[in-house]
Amino acid sequence: QLVVTQSPSASASLGASVKLTCTLSSGHNNYAIAWHQQRPARGPRFLMRLNSDGSHTKGDGIPERFSGSSSGADRYLTISSLQSEDEADYFCQTWTTGTLVFGGGTTLTVL
Amino acid sequence: QVQVQESGPGLVKSSETLSLTCTVSGGSISSSLHYWGWIRQSPGKGLEWIGSIYYSGKTYHNESLKSRVTISVDTSKSQFSLKLNFLTAADTAVYYCARHSGFVTGLLGPVDIWGQGTMVNVSS
Numbered sequence: 001q002l003v004v005t006q007s008p009s010a011s012a013s014l015g016a017s018v019k020l021t022c023t024l025s026s027g028h029n030n031y032a033i034a035w036h037q038q039r040p041a042r043g044p045r046f047l048m049r050l051n052s053d054g055s056h057t058k059g060d061g062i063p064e065r066f067s068g069s070s071s072g073a074d075r076y077l078t079i080s081s082l083q084s085e086d087e088a089d090y091f092c093q094t095w096t097t098g099t100l101v102f103g104g105g106t107t108l109t110v111l
Numbered sequence: 112q113v114q115v116q117e118s119g120p121g122l123v124k125s126s127e128t129l130s131l132t133c134t135v136s137g138g139s140i141s142s143s144l145h146y147w148g149w150i151r152q153s154p155g156k157g158l159e160w161i162g163s164i165y166y167s168g169k170t171y172h173n174e175s176l177k178s179r180v181t182i183s184v185d186t187s188k189s190q191f192s193l194k195l196n197f198l199t200a201a202d203t204a205v206y207y208c209a210r211h212s213g214f215v216t217g218l219l220g221p222v223d224i225w226g227q228g229t230m231v232n233v234s235s
Contacts, residue, residue: 032221034223036222036225043225044225045225049220091158095218097218098171100163100211100222102150102157103157105157
């Protein structure tokens with residue numbers, strides 16, 4: 001069964017970098033994912049599509065501070081030069097034939 | 112650029128049917144490279160995919176909701192719709208419509224456009 005798992009929370013200091021992780025279930029190491037950002041009381045926003053080889057395609061207007069990488073079943077979202085506006089929930093999403101799957105989300109706190 | 116916007120009632124009664132419509136603007140709902148989907152988020156919870164539709168009318172659904180869900184498309188109005196019946200309090204959520212990649216074969220893809228969401232409360 002296709003599942004993506006995220007840690008519930010993360011924190012980092014203003015101006016620092018943070019790396020969030022999304023882990024694909026066993027047997028799905030070659031799957032791509034998408035990262036989405038949801039600021040408080042807002043709808044989600046597409047950040048990027050991230051492939052198993054680490055290549056990624058960002059959505060319109062997404063700052064260069066946001067980047068993605070991959071290793072095995074893990075997909076990463078790195079945010080550098082953290083700003084207060086980056087405090088949000090971050091969801092990963094994957095897919096297969098006939099199904100979309102979302103992770104539980106990681107709440108990022110900017111200290 | 113393409114935008115999607117949900118519309119529908121904010122309050123519905125338990126055991127009744129929820130009807131929501133999503134209007135697509137700035138692009139064609141008849142794109143061969145995209146599906147149009149419904150996703151919901153219960154208060155304080157994560158995102159749950161409900162189902163998606165291709166412009167031809169081909170649909171896919173979350174198995175956990177499949178028996179209660181109907182998704183339809185009206186290409187002449189650039190709209191697609193969700194009906195969810197036999198509502199309970201557990202259906203209280205923000206409902207989002209969205210665009211995601213996909214092919215006629217059924218291989219779906221990433222959501223790249225989200226609506227603002229509409230809050231639906233189910234009352235007893």
